Amino acid sequence: MPSKKSRLDRGKMERIVSEARRSKQQREREYRERALKIFPRICARCGREFQGKKLRELTVHHKDHNHDNNPPDGSNWELLCLYCHDNEHSRYLERDEFDEAAPGGEQETASIHQPFANLGTLLKKKK
Numbered sequence: 001m002p003s004k005k006s007r008l009d010r011g012k013m014e015r016i017v018s019e020a021r022r023s024k025q026q027r028e029r030e031y032r033e034r035a036l037k038i039f040p041r042i043c044a045r046c047g048r049e050f051q052g053k054k055l056r057e058l059t060v061h062h063k064d065h066n067h068d069n070n071p072p073d074g075s076n077w078e079l080l081c082l083y084c085h086d087n088e089h090s091r092y093l094e095r096d097e098f099d100e101a102a103p104g105g106e107q108e109t110a111s112i113h114q115p116f117a118n119l120g121t122l123l124k125k126k127k
Contacts, residue, residue, distance in 0.1 A: 028060075031070045031077070035060045038074040045084035059085045065092060 041050045041058060050058040061080045062069060069076045080088060 027070075028067075032060050034070075034072070035074055035077050035079060039077070039079050042079065043081040043084055044078040045080055045088070048081055050081070057082050061085050061088060 036055075036058075041055060042048065043050070043058065044061075058079050058081055061078050063076050063078060066076070
């Protein structure tokens with residue numbers, strides 16, 4: 001049987017989580033509204049235009065993937081449709097998984113193979 005203290009701790013934890021969720025939803029609503037005022041209602045990747053009920057399919061993407069970085073000028077945002085947004089995040093996760101360089105960072109050469117190194121020699125032989 002759980003002790004009275006553990007029930008109080010659990011209740012406190014549930015209140016903290018609930019408040020954090022409400023705060024996050026409010027913050028998202030605010031920057032989404034600002035982004036929709038700043039940018040045209042067009043997906044920055046595929047170019048589809050969104051109006052009316054379809055507007056809910058247009059999402060705010062944080063270019064640096066930091067959801068707390070919300071400058072008033074919107075310089076860290078771009079509007080992406082659901083499909084392009086999912087694609088962007090899956091590419092970001094794959095890059096992290098394969099330990100490639102971050103956007104704008106230095107990237108090591110993945111391969112030293114040079115498939116066209118002897119092309120000139122091969123073309124001369126055919127003549």
